[in-house]
Amino acid sequence: MALNGTLRPGLVQLRVLDFDKTLNFYKNILGLNEVCRIGEDRICLKGFDEFDHHSLTLRLADEAGLDFVAFKVASADELEKMKLAVEAFGYPVDTVAEGDQPGFGKRYGFTISTGHRFEIYSEVALAQKGPGIKNPDIWNEPPRGMRAQRMDHFLLYGPNIAEAERFCKEVFGMFVPEVCNTPDGNRLAAWITSSNKPHDLAFVEYPKPGKIHHLGFYLQDWADVGNAADWIALNRLKLDIGPTRHAITRGLSIYFWEPSGNRIEVYAGGYTAYPDNPQRVWDSSELGRGLFYYSGEVIPSFLEIVT
Ligand SMILES: [Fe+2]
Structure with a gap:
């Protein structure tokens, strides 16, 4: 339930060291579903109970850690207003082009005081394999492993x-x-x-x-x-x-x-x-x-x- 213009954290990009053991963990042990790949070095995943395209991107790198967290805002209007508010707060804002991540529209990015890159976006496609909406079952396929529902x-x-x-x-x-x-x-x-x-x-x-x-x-x-x-x-x-x-x-x-x-x-x-x-x-x-x-x-x- 959104109580304001920011709906929720909707996308995280983590750095991982390999795609064999690590992807096995996220898919078969944590229970996420693989959605798509971006080139050779990024894999996109989501929980079975998430509607949006994906919520976690794993990027191959030399050390583990966080690339960015992204927050979904309620509308395109709200996104533009929030961009101006970020700049007024004092943080320079850059633009990540639509399609950088499959399913996602334009994102604005900036670095906050703690050194973390935050991003905001409003447009994201629904996942092809999301939760049911018409007389829905509780899930479409049996949840795997730890049965993680969502980020x-x-x-x-x-x-x-x-x-x-x-x-x-x-x-x-x-x-x-x-x-x-x-x-x-x-x-x-x-x-x-x-x-x-x-x-x-x-x-x-x-x-x-x-x-x-x-x-x-x-x-x-x-x-x-x-x-x-x-x-x-x-x-x-x-x-x-x-x-x-x-x-x-x-x-x-x-x-x-x-x-x-x-x-x-x-x-x-x-x-x-x-x-x-x-x-x-x-x-x-x-x-x-x-x-x-x-x-x-x-x-x-x-x-x-x-x-
Ligand atoms: Fe926690």
Whole structure:
């Protein structure tokens, strides 16, 4: 449910090291469907419950990490208005031509304070194999592996997240259901949304720019988080933490690394966010309980490893 001009994060491009093990993970273990290829070095995928053309592009590269995240806005008019608002905020904007990614119209791109490339677009074709719309079944083909339904959110690490948070509110029209502050009152982390999801994206303050902590995919429920744990074990994927519960967002969660070294979260649940609800505020001394409600402790790898 869009509450403003920005609908949701709709496209992420990740760097991966190979297309054999990594693509096997995304298709057969996570359960995404391959949609198309772009040249020799990019492969486009989507979750079975996503309507738009694709939501994840994997690009072959020498190191793992994030190329960009792209947000779908409600209309072509809104896109042009938002481009002007980005420029007025102080970020130079470039144009990515229509067709750079199959199915996608023109995209505008810019770099925010944390060093991440953000893009916005309004036009994207519907997927050929999307969810049913006429007397629809719950799915058209049995979901595979972890049964990831859709790309859900991402956690970005970089400097000056206070400005990034202000950008998301003032330009994207998003709101901030939950934050974590240091004892001296500075922002350590923020969870930000354009919808009823508790977060579409989150930021953690970090000295190096442009880093991604994890990309999150949505599962149905606790049983599917347990199913994901079984797939992690069966395929000898490196587990980071979970299954566990966040107090922040209240999500049910497990984190692990895909074969190229990008951290993935599969996630279910979470509270319903409304922009008029009071903001939930965490002290950094309580962050362990906020992140991992049962143990109350953050493991070092979770804080320190990013790509
Ligand atoms: Fe997450």
